[in-house]
Amino acid sequence: MNKNLLACLLMLACSLLDLRTSIGQDATPNQKLVNFGRDIAPLLKERCMQCHEGEKASNGFLISDRAALLAFVEPGNAAGSSLWNDYLNQPSKLKLKDSLVMPPDGPLAASELALLKVWIDEGADWPADASLVATNAEPSETGSISFPSRLIRAIGYFHPAVVHFPIVLFTLSGVAAFLSYFLGTRCRSAAFQCLAMASVSSIVAVIMGWSFADLQGYPAWTNLLSENATENERSFFMHRWVGTSTAILGVVLVVLGLLERRYKSNALGQAWRLGSIGMMFLIGLVGHQGGELVYGDIFEKAYNQISK
Ligand code: HEC
Numbered sequence: 555m556n557k558n559l560l561a562c563l564l565m566l567a568c569s570l571l572d573l574r575t576s577i578g579q580d581a582t583p584n585q586k587l588v589n590f591g592r593d594i595a596p597l598l599k600e601r602c603m604q605c606h607e608g609e610k611a612s613n614g615f616l617i618s619d620r621a622a623l624l625a626f627v628e629p630g631n632a633a634g635s636s637l638w639n640d641y642l643n644q645p646s647k648l649k650l651k652d653s654l655v656m657p658p659d660g661p662l663a664a665s666e667l668a669l670l671k672v673w674i675d676e677g678a679d680w681p682a683d684a685s686l687v688a689t690n691a692e693p694s695e696t697g698s699i700s701f702p703s704r705l706i707r708a709i710g711y712f713h714p715a716v717v718h719f720p721i722v723l724f725t726l727s728g729v730a731a732f733l734s735y736f737l738g739t740r741c742r743s744a745a746f747q748c749l750a751m752a753s754v755s756s757i758v759a760v761i762m763g764w765s766f767a768d769l770q771g772y773p774a775w776t777n778l779l780s781e782n783a784t785e786n787e788r789s790f791f792m793h794r795w796v797g798t799s800t801a802i803l804g805v806v807l808v809v810l811g812l813l814e815r816r817y818k819s820n821a822l823g824q825a826w827r828l829g830s831i832g833m834m835f836l837i838g839l840v841g842h843q844g845g846e847l848v849y850g851d852i853f854e855k856a857y858n859q860i861s862k
Pocket of ligand 1: 598601602603604605606612613615626637641654656657658662
């Protein structure tokens with residue numbers, strides 16, 4: 555027991571000593587707080603690369619081009635650097651029309667801004683051999699991905715077009731299911747047929763959506779929503795999962811419909827028809843979320859037009 559206590563005290567003393575020496579080291583000029591490879595490169599890759607890489611880079615500005623980025627920086631002086639003043643430390647474009655803030659939908663999180671500011675203030679070190687592209691494991695730029703994966707990526711662009719099929723079909727199915735309570739079997743079979751087609755088309759739309767997300771540089775599906783996620787990241791996260799759930803629920807309802815036929819169960823018949831009516835609202839929500847991702851907050855914009 556005593557021995558343990560002694561060991562603990564020793565360890566504590568050692569770590570305090572350690573702390574003191576590292577604080578002392580921080581004061582010396584070559585021990586910087588921010589390290590390009592560890593702190594800045596991943597940040598630029600995650601937050602800037604989706605728009606500033608490759609042939610279609612916004613304004614032709616490549617974030618991986620050391621000279622191009624450093625042209626916006628006055629090393630050692632963040633407050634005097636265009637990158638900081640014009641592009642980082644700015645209110646969002648949504649709030650201020652002529653703001654140049656990057657990314658365009660709002661400033662970076664405070665912690666990310668702090669890293670970039672300290673990095674510039676400490677001299678904007680970018681070791682000549684540290685490349686953003688080489689460390690980026692994305693196979694997309696190498697041109698060596700197989701044809702099926704390229705095909706999957708290509709169909710992603712049709713997501714915004716194809717989603718209209720499940721939207722219309724789920725809506726028709728819901729309306730027919732509702733009418734089937736008053737008009738009987740004919741509407742009932744129409745409701746089921748629309749539901750089946752809606753489910754198939756929603757699976758296609760979801761697959762395309764996942765591919766589209768990949769193309770747009772959204773985070774992988776394993777990523778949970780972080781606390782300081784931007785509004786755009788939040789709506790994207792919701793859209794991805796509500797959309798996927800819609801397709802799954804659609805399939806479940808189709809299965810219930812098939813079981814109803816088989817077992818002639820009235821309860822199952824109620825379940826899929828009421829479910830179809832519910833799906834109208836769910837698909838409306840998913841469609842609206844998707845619309846916002848493409849067009850921004852359309853209600854707010856419409857309201858602004860009226861209140862001018
Ligand atoms: C969603 C896309 C997008 C993201 C993400 C993005 N940018 Fe941009 N960036 C643009 C667009 C579009 C322009 C063109 C200027 C404009 O219309 O505001 C631009 C222009 C710039 C410019 C001016 C380039 C020039 O030569 O005129 C700089 C610098 C810049 N961005 C830095 C960044 C940095 C740093 C990040 C990451 C923190 C970033 N951008 C993230 C879309 C983006």
